[in-house]
Amino acid sequence: MRATPEAGERWLLPFVWAAAAALGYAYLRRGWIPHDVGTLGHAAERVLAGELPHRDFVDVYTGGQAMLHALAFRLLGTELMSLRLVFFGAYLLWVPVVWYVVRSFASPLLSALATVLAAAITLPVYPEGVPSWYNLFLATAGAACLLRHMRGGSALWVFLAGVAGGLSILFKIVGLYYVAGALLFLVYLETRERSVEGGGSSGSDSVYRVAAALACTVLAFAALYVVTLASGGRGLLHFGLPPLAVVAVVASRLTRESGRASRARFGALARTAVPLVLGVLAPVALFVVPYATGGALGALYEGVFVLPRARLDHPVQLDLPVLGFVPAAALALWAASRGRAATVAGGAIVLVLAAVTHVDAVYRLVWWTLISLGPVLSVAAAWQLLRARPDEARSAGALLLLAVFAYANLVQLPYSAPIYFLYAAPLLLLLGVGLARDAAAQTRLTFLTAVLLAFTVFRVDTGFIHHLGFRYRPHQETEALELPRVRGIRVSAQEKQEAELLVTALSRIQPGPSILALPDAPEVYFLSGLANPSRTLFDFYEDPAARTGRVLGLVDSEGLSTVVLNRRGLFAPLVEGPLLDSLETRLTWSAEIGRFRLLWRGPPDGTRVDR
Numbered sequence: 001m002r003a004t005p006e007a008g009e010r011w012l013l014p015f016v017w018a019a020a021a022a023l024g025y026a027y028l029r030r031g032w033i034p035h036d037v038g039t040l041g042h043a044a045e046r047v048l049a050g051e052l053p054h055r056d057f058v059d060v061y062t063g064g065q066a067m068l069h070a071l072a073f074r075l076l077g078t079e080l081m082s083l084r085l086v087f088f089g090a091y092l093l094w095v096p097v098v099w100y101v102v103r104s105f106a107s108p109l110l111s112a113l114a115t116v117l118a119a120a121i122t123l124p125v126y127p128e129g130v131p132s133w134y135n136l137f138l139a140t141a142g143a144a145c146l147l148r149h150m151r152g153g154s155a156l157w158v159f160l161a162g163v164a165g166g167l168s169i170l171f172k173i174v175g176l177y178y179v180a181g182a183l184l185f186l187v188y189l190e191t192r193e194r195s196v197e198g199g200g201s202s203g204s205d206s207v208y209r210v211a212a213a214l215a216c217t218v219l220a221f222a223a224l225y226v227v228t229l230a231s232g233g234r235g236l237l238h239f240g241l242p243p244l245a246v247v248a249v250v251a252s253r254l255t256r257e258s259g260r261a262s263r264a265r266f267g268a269l270a271r272t273a274v275p276l277v278l279g280v281l282a283p284v285a286l287f288v289v290p291y292a293t294g295g296a297l298g299a300l301y302e303g304v305f306v307l308p309r310a311r312l313d314h315p316v317q318l319d320l321p322v323l324g325f326v327p328a329a330a331l332a333l334w335a336a337s338r339g340r341a342a343t344v345a346g347g348a349i350v351l352v353l354a355a356v357t358h359v360d361a362v363y364r365l366v367w368w369t370l371i372s373l374g375p376v377l378s379v380a381a382a383w384q385l386l387r388a389r390p391d392e393a394r395s396a397g398a399l400l401l402l403a404v405f406a407y408a409n410l411v412q413l414p415y416s417a418p419i420y421f422l423y424a425a426p427l428l429l430l431l432g433v434g435l436a437r438d439a440a441a442q443t444r445l446t447f448l449t450a451v452l453l454a455f456t457v458f459r460v461d462t463g464f465i466h467h468l469g470f471r472y473r474p475h476q477e478t479e480a481l482e483l484p485r486v487r488g489i490r491v492s493a494q495e496k497q498e499a500e501l502l503v504t505a506l507s508r509i510q511p512g513p514s515i516l517a518l519p520d521a522p523e524v525y526f527l528s529g530l531a532n533p534s535r536t537l538f539d540f541y542e543d544p545a546a547r548t549g550r551v552l553g554l555v556d557s558e559g560l561s562t563v564v565l566n567r568r569g570l571f572a573p574l575v576e577g578p579l580l581d582s583l584e585t586r587l588t589w590s591a592e593i594g595r596f597r598l599l600w601r602g603p604p605d606g607t608r609v610d611r
Helices: 012-026 034-048 064-076 080-103 108-120 131-150 155-171 175-191 193-197 206-231 236-254 262-293 297-313 322-336 340-355 360-387 393-412 418-422 425-435 439-460 493-509 522-528 544-558 577-586
Strands: 516-518 562-566 589-593 596-600
Touching: 012 080, 012 108, 034 064, 034 080, 034 522, 064 080, 064 155, 080 108, 080 131, 080 425, 108 425, 108 439, 131 155, 131 175, 131 393, 131 425, 155 175, 155 262, 175 193, 175 206, 175 236, 175 262, 175 393, 206 236, 206 262, 206 393, 236 360, 236 393, 262 297, 322 340, 322 360, 322 439, 340 360, 340 439, 360 393, 360 418, 360 425, 393 418, 393 425, 418 425, 425 439, 493 522, 493 562, 493 589, 493 596, 516 522, 516 544, 544 577, 562 577
Parallel strands: 516 562
Antiparallel strands: 562 596, 589 596
């Protein structure tokens, strides 16, 4: 591993940082996914109004992000760009962290290309600050802190790595995956202690080795359980192999006699594990305080650990063809090859494929290759680490990157839509850099990174996530919305018309302070600024058997005069049958606006509508 950057290259980081900032800012106002906008904005509004996530409304995530966004609304105004500016700020802080990690392993040129590539596959692809982006940023920050600790830093760096994990959990509970990877790395780090320090108290360490092996087994089976539960076993190759690769390496070290007593080894592990755990608990404890003082710990537990299981009933179809493993393995072998002819031939093939990715079949082949690189590189890393000397610093660093990626990669479950791959892809890139040990390998990786950067900038960033992973199409998000809460955000012409007509219609109907929008349409509340009288943002969290009674009871008890029906729901069933009949009996006027149908009690004064 490298130490500090040389004086002659210090200009590179500012240049890379500026390039990433310009690229991110260029796409900051481009595109939206309405239900994401509604989820983030509506939850923040409710917190700003004094409500507590899970106690007063069903937050889709842990709740920490809703609190952060509420603060953003207070300071910057209640509009979508306030949330995107917070995300942009986090992105700018993350870029030099990526640089620090890659520069620990790679040449200046490769570090620069890899950092810009990591930036290009994040915010420019999808500029909404959804929690999974923050999980990625914080996992990278945690890895950087642990690398700094390996370089002779104090336990404070381990504590800060834990704080990164705790904050990640507050954004989304899958932050626990990073914590699991970090703990596995600390177990591996302890196995190197004798080699590094040259000794230790003598004695039998069988108790320690059994306990540590048991902990590794638990973490491995936990990962496999998540994969099996969320994918029905279909994702075992893509998501199960990486954690197993980490555990295999750590377990191989645990089988070796250390010559130290179990007590000494437990103490050595505690010196790093305890600061990590305390760091995780610090932000979590602060977050829990209002729930504890308000007697809402049960609601918090229910909302964070129980209700999310409902998502497993509505998984996105996994698009994980095994065919992708063939070119992914070939690419990995090419990167490790030593023959000049093979290098040139493989590079030519890579260039040709990248040049014709506007062809749908080639685009999909490239995408399948990329999503299959995770398990392929994980197995390659395990093979390399099993053969490496245990006292080699670079091996420990590579194991850290493998552990963090292997568990953070589980963020793709249960929704393996293409954008979810990008929530872990920068960590995969860091792992690839960490595995390039010699100058020849770094040269090939530099070439490949440059090609992928071009592919990202010209094929991924210039499209939008509607087609991501399936085909290349130039984005159609060219029309600026003219609504107070999302002014300036560029969307398609159809989305602009729908959103503006909907908000205009609601303002002319004058429904009062509250409306009901269902199913799965939180964006209606945020765009219109009207209150949601229910606890629900997404209807699939509610008991479907009690849906009719719940909705009609709410309409009657709250005296609601307007209901907005989403006719293209995401997860929950559409409003049909007896429920729709009952709503139409109570609310006798209607209008069709895009995918929405408005029902209300009577026509607004001076407004022409179709009954």
